Each structure stands twice: as structure tokens, then as C-alpha cells.
Amino acid sequence: MTKTVLKNQIINKAYIITGPTSGIGYATALELTKYGIVILLGRNQRKLNQLQKAIEHKGYKAITVLCDISDIKSVRNAAEEIMQLGLSISGLLNNAGIMPSKASKNAQGWDLTYATNHLGAFALTEALAPHLPDGANVVFIASAIEDPERKPAKVMGMKGGRYISTEASARGEWEAGGTKMAGVDAYATSKQCILAATLYFARENKRLHFNAVEPGITRGTGLGSGNVPPIVHFIFGYLMSIIPPFSKYSSTPEKSAKVITKVLTDTSGKTGIYYDEKGEPMLGSTLVLDHNFQDRVVSETRAFLSKFR
Secondary structure (H helix, E strand, O other): OOHHHHHHHHHOEEEEEEOOOOHHHHHHHHHHOOOOEEEEEEOOHHHHHHHHHHHHHOOOOEEEEEOOOOOHHHHHHHHHHHHOOOOEEEEEEEOOOOOOOOOOEOOOOOEHHHHHHHHHHHHHHHHHHHHOOOOOEEEEEOOHHHOOOOHHHHHOOOOOOOOOOHHHHHOOOOOOOOOOOOOHHHHHHHHHHHHHHHHHHHHHOOOOEEEEEOOOEEOOOOOOOOOOOHHHHHHHHHHHHHOOOHHHHEEOHHHHHHHHHHHHOOOOOOOOOEEOOOOOEOOOOOOOOOHHHHHHHHHHHHHHHOOOO
16 A cells, blocks of 8 residues: 555545546546545446546545436435545535537436536535535536626627526526527536526535636536537637637646646635636626525525425
8 A cells, every 4th residue: 555545544535526537527536636535426437447546556545436417316326325435525526517519318307418517516515515524615617608798708609698497497498599509508507507506505504615616718628528519619629729819718627627626625715716717716797696696596406406306
């Protein structure tokens, strides 16, 4: 047993990460190993095992938990499995996200993008929050695409989040007047909702710390689906990352991992902050900053999920 693993066991800290087998999640999982045991939540056991072996080969410790974050039943089962590990969870990173070009459904028949990016992350957080120790950090990966005034998105003709209600979103319905780019309205709305929930949780729960990170225009990530709309993948995955003035928002999975890990392992007690790709505080859309909107998204989400026990 290596010295590093012994160190991790002595401090008895553990960090949960969803969607760790590719892109930003993969890079962050590797970065997090320096701070404690990493609990890897993903839907592909083979890829989870490969990552676990890679981490252990470096002398660190990882635990795999099979979980389809889009499936609420799977999320709740995973939360139970994590609690039974008996570890001190210092941080939860809700990283898993998708932006498929074709609408599809999850196990409950809900829009897959909304279920993955908002409902699953929300349900996992609600299930684990009561069991996290005082001062634990909960971080959500957000997206500035939710803001209709964000310059890169605006130039591309994106219209921001198109929220009608949680039930409408679960059905795959978005407010009229959105973009014509396939999958973008669903993605923007799901990210707007989870950002609103982050800011609400920070107001509601003073025992834990809730923050969000916008990872920037990040090359080398497929948003976990392998089915990102080609034009979006090309523009955001490559073109905008090299052309000024948009290149100032550019990042890589490795750079994003360092920013995210810094927020997740922070001990200063900061909460309710939305960080940009450089780790600096930023603002979301006017709508997402509205407390009434935050209250509405959380209350509707809780009411919706309560029907599926």
C-alpha cells in the first residue's frame, strides 16, 4: 500500500463526482484524488472500473458506484449505497451533463436532458444533503448558455433558458421563441434550473456550502453523450476557443478540473457563488438571480419528484 493511499485513509475525506469517465469529469476525478478518496458515480461499469484502476495505479483510492443520474430510482439507490460506505463526505460534485441533438426519454419517460442535468443532480443532492457533515461543499457544473445576454451564446442566436414549469420541462416542452439549434433549449433550461437551485440551496441551508462553476468554452468534452449537435460541438468545442474575443472564455478539461477542485475543496465557507472558468465570481441571467424564480424552480421540482417514490 502506498504512502499516498495511507494519507487519504488517515484524513478520511471522500469526494463524490458524477459523470467521471470522460471530459471535465475524468480530469477532475484525477485531480480530486490528491485530496481524499474519490467516489465515482457513473452508468458504465466498465469505464468506471478502468478509471478506478488508473487512479489506484497512481497510488490513490477510488470507489465506484453504478448510477444512471437520469433515472431517479437509480439516483436514490446510489445515495443509499454511498451512505452505507460510512465515509466522511467532504464534497459532492454534480458534474454529469448531456446535450443530445435528438430528444429522448429517461426510465421515467421524462426528457433525458432535463432529467440528467437538473432532476438527477437535484435528487442526488436532496438525498445526500442531510447526511453530509457540517461545512461540506456541494458544487454544480452550470453553463452560461442559460443567460440570453451572454455574448458568445447571443452571437450564436441562443435564447437562454426557456422554462415554463418543471412538469413541462420533464415533458420536453420549452417556452416559445427559442433557438433553432437542436437540443440547445433543453440544455439551457436544465442548466438554468440547476443554477437557480444552487442559489436557493445556499440561501436555505446554512450548514452546507453550495456553489456553481461555469467551465467555459472547453475543448475536449462531449458533454457525456457523444451526441452533441455537430454545429454546437464545432463552434463551442473548437472555433470559439481560438477566436478573439471569445477565446478569453476558453479552457480545457485539465484547467477546468483545477478550478472545480479548488471550489470543491475550499474551506473558507463561501456559499452561493457562481464561478467562471478562471475561478472568479460571475453573474447568471437576470431571471436566475431572481429569488422568486429560484423559489419557484425548487418548489416545483420538489413537488414533481415527490410523486415518484
